[in-house]
Amino acid sequence: MATRAEILNTLTQWLSPDEFKDYCPNGLQVEGAEQVSRIVSGVTASRALIDAAIEAGADMILVHHGYFWKGEDQAIRGMKRARIQRLLEHDINLVAYHLPLDDHPQYGNNRQLAKVLNILDPRPLDGLVWEGELDTPLTPSEFEERIAGALNRPPLYVGSGPEKISRVGWCTGAAQGFIDKALEAGLDAYISGEISEPTTHTARECGIHYYAAGHHATERYGVQALGRALEEVFGVEHRFIDCDNPV
Known part of the structure; x- marks a missing residue:
């Protein structure tokens, strides 16, 4: 207690x-x-x-x-x-x-999503956007399958780009507007929680693979990591309850 x-x-x-x-x-x-x-x-x-x-x-x-x-x-x-x-x-x-939980280098949603998706060397790119490398290059469909399996829901995929994805950028939640930061960095793919009408055209015309993996789904992991840390430090009981949201 x-x-x-x-x-x-x-x-x-x-x-x-x-x-x-x-x-x-x-x-x-x-x-x-x-x-x-x-x-x-x-x-x-x-x-x-x-x-x-x-x-x-x-x-x-x-x-x-x-x-x-x-x-x-x-x-x-x-x-x-x-x-x-x-x-x-x-x-x-x-x-x-x-935002403090999105950005935290240890407990944050971005850091924890990288762990779930097995993205190596996760690090801040620009503001709230992070970048890293896949453990092995994947085709767009293979990466889509990895995201779906890890998050227990299929992402919405749009865009175009290289045949194999190696360098990835991401920002959890409603961060589709940050796709330009991924493009400026020359990344192969960008992941966020949501997608908007303009994002589709940007991904298709600028040559980047875009995965809208769910606002709720991409942000399930920061609070879990934070709760586990409090449990360890204070000896309190922690339980994560997932009230599913399809968005």
């Missing part, structure tokens, strides 16, 4: 959230129990995750996508009210880290 303050102080030391200009508050978003013995992690603080965490007896929920995003209605009503009410009724802390 650990105190909420001890866990939050450690997360601040690890993730340095103040260094990021983000779209939401990072850290504690809803205050719950002071003592924490069980943490549930998940991608998004949805009602489904909250209900599952209550069933699991969690004192803290750790997510990548929390609440209070810039531009959204700030009123606590409707869906947001129902979610927050459940957290308060059961005295559960909601802790969220967005």
Whole structure:
């Protein structure tokens, strides 16, 4: 068991959230129990995750996508009210880290996705975009199969490029707009979570293999790594709950 303050102080030391200009508050978003013995992690603080965490007896929920995003209605009503009410009724802390978790060199979504896909020498390329090399050159269809097998869902593939893929760039989540950074670096392929209409034409006309592997699917791994680290340091129980999302 650990105190909420001890866990939050450690997360601040690890993730340095103040260094990021983000779209939401990072850290504690809803205050719950002071003592924490069980943490549930998940991608998004949805009602489904909250209900599952209550069933699991969690004192803290750790997510990548929390609440209070810039531009959204700030009123606590409707869906947001129902979610927050459940957290308060059961005295559960909601802790969220967005860009700090994407970018972290050890626990981050980009670093963890490279581990899942067996991409070697993963390293930052430009901003939030990372690059690395495949352990063996693969055809576009072979790489598509690897992604599908690792993430348990087929990616949406578009584009064109070299017959074999060796150098890969990626950024988890809604990062399709960063495809230009992969092109500038001369990479063979680019992976993100989502795709947009212009991205298709860019990939086809500029000669790069593009894989939209799912926003949720590409961002399942950072919170798991972070939860496991907290479990190791504090001796708290950690459980990842995957509330599937096809997007």
